[in-house]
Structure formats: structure tokens, C-alpha cells
Amino acid sequence: MKKEDIQTLAEGIKSGNRVSLSRAITLAESSLEEHQKLAHELIQELISFTGKSKRIAITGVPGVGKSTFIESFGKLLTQNGYKVAVLAIDPSSSLSGGSILGDKTRMEDLARNPDAYIRPSATGGHLGGVASRTYESVLLCEAAGFDVILIETVGVGQSETLVNDITDIFIFLQIPGAGDELQGIKRGIMEMADLIFVNKVDDFGIDKAKDVKVTLARSLQFLPQKPSGWKRKVLLGSGLNSKGLAEVWELVQDYFDTVQSNGYFTENRKRQDELRVVEYIKEQISNRVKNLYKENSHKDSELINPYLIAEKWVKENLK
Amino acid sequence: MKKEDIQTLAEGIKSGNRVSLSRAITLAESSLEEHQKLAHELIQELISFTGKSKRIAITGVPGVGKSTFIESFGKLLTQNGYKVAVLAIDPSSSLSGGSILGDKTRMEDLARNPDAYIRPSATGGHLGGVASRTYESVLLCEAAGFDVILIETVGVGQSETLVNDITDIFIFLQIPGAGDELQGIKRGIMEMADLIFVNKVDDFGIDKAKDVKVTLARSLQFLPQKPSGWKRKVLLGSGLNSKGLAEVWELVQDYFDTVQSNGYFTENRKRQDELRVVEYIKEQISNRVKNLYKENSHKDSELINPYLIAEKWVKENLK
Numbered sequence: 261m262k263k264e265d266i267q268t269l270a271e272g273i274k275s276g277n278r279v280s281l282s283r284a285i286t287l288a289e290s291s292l293e294e295h296q297k298l299a300h301e302l303i304q305e306l307i308s309f310t311g312k313s314k315r316i317a318i319t320g321v322p323g324v325g326k327s328t329f330i331e332s333f334g335k336l337l338t339q340n341g342y343k344v345a346v347l348a349i350d351p352s353s354s355l356s357g358g359s360i361l362g363d364k365t366r367m368e369d370l371a372r373n374p375d376a377y378i379r380p381s382a383t384g385g386h387l388g389g390v391a392s393r394t395y396e397s398v399l400l401c402e403a404a405g406f407d408v409i410l411i412e413t414v415g416v417g418q419s420e421t422l423v424n425d426i427t428d429i430f431i432f433l434q435i436p437g438a439g440d441e442l443q444g445i446k447r448g449i450m451e452m453a454d455l456i457f458v459n460k461v462d463d464f465g466i467d468k469a470k471d472v473k474v475t476l477a478r479s480l481q482f483l484p485q486k487p488s489g490w491k492r493k494v495l496l497g498s499g500l501n502s503k504g505l506a507e508v509w510e511l512v513q514d515y516f517d518t519v520q521s522n523g524y525f526t527e528n529r530k531r532q533d534e535l536r537v538v539e540y541i542k543e544q545i546s547n548r549v550k551n552l553y554k555e556n557s558h559k560d561s562e563l564i565n566p567y568l569i570a571e572k573w574v575k576e577n578l579k
Numbered sequence: 580m581k582k583e584d585i586q587t588l589a590e591g592i593k594s595g596n597r598v599s600l601s602r603a604i605t606l607a608e609s610s611l612e613e614h615q616k617l618a619h620e621l622i623q624e625l626i627s628f629t630g631k632s633k634r635i636a637i638t639g640v641p642g643v644g645k646s647t648f649i650e651s652f653g654k655l656l657t658q659n660g661y662k663v664a665v666l667a668i669d670p671s672s673s674l675s676g677g678s679i680l681g682d683k684t685r686m687e688d689l690a691r692n693p694d695a696y697i698r699p700s701a702t703g704g705h706l707g708g709v710a711s712r713t714y715e716s717v718l719l720c721e722a723a724g725f726d727v728i729l730i731e732t733v734g735v736g737q738s739e740t741l742v743n744d745i746t747d748i749f750i751f752l753q754i755p756g757a758g759d760e761l762q763g764i765k766r767g768i769m770e771m772a773d774l775i776f777v778n779k780v781d782d783f784g785i786d787k788a789k790d791v792k793v794t795l796a797r798s799l800q801f802l803p804q805k806p807s808g809w810k811r812k813v814l815l816g817s818g819l820n821s822k823g824l825a826e827v828w829e830l831v832q833d834y835f836d837t838v839q840s841n842g843y844f845t846e847n848r849k850r851q852d853e854l855r856v857v858e859y860i861k862e863q864i865s866n867r868v869k870n871l872y873k874e875n876s877h878k879d880s881e882l883i884n885p886y887l888i889a890e891k892w893v894k895e896n897l898k
Contacts, residue, residue: 303884304884304887534871537885537886537888540886540889540890541868541893544893544897545857545861545897548897549856550853550857552857553849553856564626564852565619567619567715568619569856570863573860578864578867578898
């Protein structure tokens with residue numbers, strides 16, 4: 261792609277052209293430095309059209325019904341006149357090669373909806389860069405006119421931290437009867453959650469679901485307060501039967517009203533932009549120093565202290 | 580601490596003095612750059628005395644019995660004439676302030692044993708540096724003459740990746756009856772595991788435990804082969820009643836024989852040293868650029884593209 265094409269691509273995105281948007285996201289996801297730079301120029305062209313969406317994290321362990329929830333919730337939003345983009349963060353791909361949202365047919369209805377855009381997750385090893393790349397996709401979707409961006413993650417611990425760093429609100433899906441085996445993870449995720457949606461209530465019965473709601477609400481009391489000042493909420497419902505989704509959307513709007521009026525919204529987005537700067541620089545550095553140990557260690561067979569190699573590099577290469 | 584003290588500290592460590600060892604670990608864990616540099620000099624002094632231990636990761640979700648396992652396993656090892664150090668990685672502390680091994684009384688017997696050394700985990704926010712600091716502690720314990728280093732982690736997903744990056748072998752503790760809710764996490768941890776120990780068999784009954792063993796062994800077949808060429812093993816036992824621990828130690832020795840003869844051991848330790856170089860440099864960079872966004876964004880109220888700020892810094896500050 262040539263530099264002059266960036267202008268054309270930017271125009272395409274602003275007019276809501278999906279082919280342009282998809283090409284741009286592919287560019288942003290590329291690990292080639294040249295592509296990265298073009299993507300950043302493109303984002304610069306579009307910067308005044310970004311930032312206006314609600315960025316919503318949807319998380320939960322496998323089997324909790326995230327795709328079905330997103331399908332139904334997305335449909336509700338488009339019926340209310342919103343344009344909805346669905347993205348995914350999938351850090352597990354670096355280990356097992358898995359990918360979420362890969363199977364587009366899981367969201368057939370939403371995928372056919374003219375007001376929705378579904379982008380399968382990028383696969384690839386750049387774990388540190390995963391959130392950064394997805395953030396670029398968010399900005400591109402915003403420039404293309406999407407009002408709500410839903411970002412799905414597979415619930416395996418570290419992806420929650422990543423998605424928390426690029427979204428405004430964190431929705432955690434739960435099912436009744438889920439074991440207490442993952443206390444540690446749950447506690448960490450609960451701390452991040454703004455809204456906990458107890459899904460599949462029809463499968464488990466309303467009594468069981470209400471029990472879970474009470475237990476959850478009780479355990480939330482013991483968590484530290486959120487820096488946003490928002491109080492975590494628990495809702496019951498069913499993605500499959502579209503139950504409780506209107507209430508979710510209502511709470512999401514309440515949340516945005518709260519954090520926009522108390523200043524947290526802006527503060528949090530600034531914090532996220534700060535993270536992007538640091539992450540991008542770290543990624544560049546990683547690329548430059550990844551062979552440093554090898555280059556220094558084959559010179560003799562002595563045991564080498566990696567920390568001294570690192571210190572030497574910092575001294576010699578940083579102004 | 581002055582530079583000349585480093586020499587004295589090194590001598591103390593080499594003679595097995597615990598006070599010297601503890602002081603050195605505290606120095607390595609400090610986030611002050613000056614302390615870091617002194618720690619690196621100290622490690623350089625000791626480098627030819629490092630590398631000779633078996634570095635063993637002990638992981639598992641809360642409640643699985645890690646401390647009790649380590650207490651009994653450590654006792655077995657000291658009875659066999661080995662010197663055992665116990666360290667901990669606790670990345671969860673950055674979020675919830677929790678700390679493992681903090682309660683030394685959990686390992687009372689081992690703590691009193693003259694051939695054992697137990698070091699509670701450092702608390703502090705340097706998430707990226709957690710593995711790096713613990714690795715320095717490993718090197719220091721090795722220089723102090725410890726033959727086996729057990730590194731405990733709280734099982735919350737990302738800590739496993741960290742501990743996997745500083746150890747030779749990965750032992751995953753399980754209990755029968757643990758739910759399947761954490762498929763994703765389990766799969767990721769199972770992939771890393773070299774040895775799965777089904778703990779608390781006396782509580783659950785041998786039939787139940789054997790079921791779990793068969794199920795586990797079956798599911799292991801579907802995981803990709805380990806790069807070490809080692810085949811994952813499942814063992815049954817009880818930390819509390821010291822059952823199956825001799826078998827664990829036997830398998831650990833088999834493992835080391837295998838990977839030392841096929842070259843994986845050396846290759847893996849080199850890979851880990853490479854990681855340390857990159858991590859340390861990244862940490863240094865993070866410290867330097869953490870305020871970059873703020874410095875650039877208060878100049879005007881325009882929307883600012885974080886990626887361009889980052890690119891500019893790289894261009895101007897890296898030779």
C-alpha cells in the first residue's frame with residue numbers, strides 16, 4: 261500500500277465503507293513496521309472522528325454464552341438505532357493457536373445485519389501488542405460511525421486485564437452453579453467488573469439464579485470500591501431468550517452518565533492512551549533487542565549475567 | 580549499601596549465611612535503580628556458583644494444597660540430603676494486594692529445618708518485573724548452595740506463564756472433583772505442565788482419584804507435544820499424608836535426565852536468560868517513558884494519537 265492510498269482509505273472509512281474498514285484493520289494488525297506506520301498515519305487522518313463510541317468489554321469463561329449474549333444484545337442495540345461493531349481479544353492464541361469469533365456463523369443474524377460489523381480476532385504471537393492492535397481497530401470502527409463497540413474476550417485471566425485497558429465498561433457473564441474453584445481469577449475479574457450478568461437463567465431456574473444473585477451481591481461488598489465511583493451491579497437474564505438485555509443497556513447508559521459527569525470517563529481514556537504510548541515503545545524495543553543475548557553469549561562459553569547485557573544496552577543505546 | 584559491601588555480601592552467600600542471602604534478595608527485589616545495579620553486580624560476583632539447582636514450579640488453584648505439598652515434599656528432599664529453597668511468585672498482588680507464602684507458619688516444620696530456606700513473596704506493583712526479580716532470587720539461592728528451588732505460584736492464569744519462564748519443570752497440583760468451569764485456563768496450564776499431581780486423594784477416596792487420573796491422562800493426549808520431548812505424567816497422592824511424594828521426586832529426576840541428555844535443558848535456560856535481557860530493558864524503558872503522553876498532551880486540547888507520540892520518541896531517543 262502506498263502513502264497516497266491512506267487518504268482514499270480514510271475517506272472510505274468515514275463514509276462507512278466496510279471493505280475500507282476491513283482493509284484498515286488488517287493493516288493495523290500487521291506486524292510489519294511499515295504497515296504499522298501507515299496505520300498510525302491513517303488513524304491520525306481520522307483522529308477527530310474517533311472517541312465517540314461506548315467501548316464495552318464482554319468477558320466470561322468458555323461456555324458461559326458470550327457469543328449468544330452478543331448476538332442478542334447487538335440485535336437489541338441495532339433495533340434501537342445504534343450501529344454496533346464486535347471485536348475480540350484473544351491472547352490465548354500465542355500458546356494454543358486458538359481464536360475466538362473465528363467462526364462467524366456463531367453470530368449469523370448479527371453478521372447479516374447492515375448496522376453491525378463483526379471482526380474475527382487476529383491470531384498471532386504479539387501478546388503484548390494484542391490490546392494495542394485491538395485499540396487501533398476500535399478507533400477505526402469509531403471513525404466508520406459505529407456507536408457501540410463490543411469487545412469479547414475468552415475468559416482466561418490475563419485477557420481481562422488487556423480488555424480492561426481499552427474499554428470504558430466491563431461486563432462479566434456468569435452462570436449459576438459455576439464452581440468456586442477459580443476464586444483467585446474470579447476475584448480479580450470481579451474487581452474489574454462494572455456489571456455482572458447471570459446468564460442462562462432459564463436453564464437453571466429462577467430460584468437458583470436468584471440465589472446466585474444474592475451470593476454475588478454479598479461478595480461484591482467485600483471488594484474495594486471502583487476508582488470510577490460506580491457501584492458494581494448484578495443482573496439476571498438469558499442471552500438466548502433475550503431476557504434482561506434491555507436492563508443491561510439501561511445500566512450501561514447509567515454507567516456512562518455517571519462516569520462522564522464525574523470526570524472518570526475522560527481520565528480513564530487518557531490513562532489508556534498513556535498505556536498505548538508505553539506499549540508501542542516497548543514493542544519496538546523488543547524487536548530491537550530480541551537477539552541481544554545471543555549476540556553477546558556466543559562470544560565465549562562463560563556464564564553470562566543477562567542483567568549486565570541489558571544494562572550495557574540501555575547505557576549505549578538510549579540517549 | 581556501598582559497593583565494597585557487595586564483596587562481603589557475596590562471601591556471606593557463598594558460605595551459606597542466611598542473613599546475607601536474605602539481605603541480597605531484598606536488594607534484588609528493590610525497585611530503586613541503584614539497588615538493582617548493586618544486585619546485578621552481586622550476581623556477577625556469584626555467577627559461576629549459579630545454575631546448578633533444579634528449579635521447580637509448583638502451581639495450582641487456591642485450596643489445592645500447595646503449601647502442604649511443599650512442606651512435605653521439602654521435608655522428603657532434606658531427608659534425602661538436599662538443600663531446599665522455597666520462593667513465591669505472586670502477580671496478583673498488583674491488583675488485590677494479596678501475597679502468598681506471607682504466612683510462614685503455614686510451613687512451620689520446613690521453616691525450622693536447617694537445610695531449608697523459605698522466602699515469602701515480595702509484594703509490589705512491578706508486574707512485568709515479577710519473574711525477573713524472582714529469577715535473581717533463584718540465582719542467589721543457588722550461589723548459597725541450595726540444590727532444589729521450589730517456586731510456588733497462586734494459580735490465577737498469568738502467574739503460570741511467569742513461573743514457566745524461570746523454572747526447569749512445571750508441577751501442577753489438582754484435586755479430584757474440581758469443576759470444568761475453567762477449561763480455558765486449565766488447558767493453558769496443562770500445556771505447560773510436565774507433571775500433574777492429583778492431591779488430597781485420601782479426602783476423595785482412591786476410586787474417585789483413579790477416575791480423575793484416567794480422565795486427565797486421556798485429555799493430555801489431545802494437547803500438543805512439549806518442546807522438551809517429555810511426555811506429561813499424572814500421579815496420585817497426598818501432600819498432607821506424604822503419599823506419592825517419593826514418586827514425584829523420582830519423576831522429577833527422570834525429567835532432568837531426559838532434558839539434560841536431549842539438550843532441551845540448556846536451550847530452555849538460554850531462552851530464559853534471553854527473556855531476562857528483554858524484560859529488564861523494557862522495565863527501564865517503561866520508567867523513562869511513563870509520563871511521555873502527559874508531557875505531550877497538555878500542550879493543546881486536540882485529540883492526540885498516542886502512536887505518533889510513541890513513534891516520535893523512538894526516533895529521537897534510540898540510537
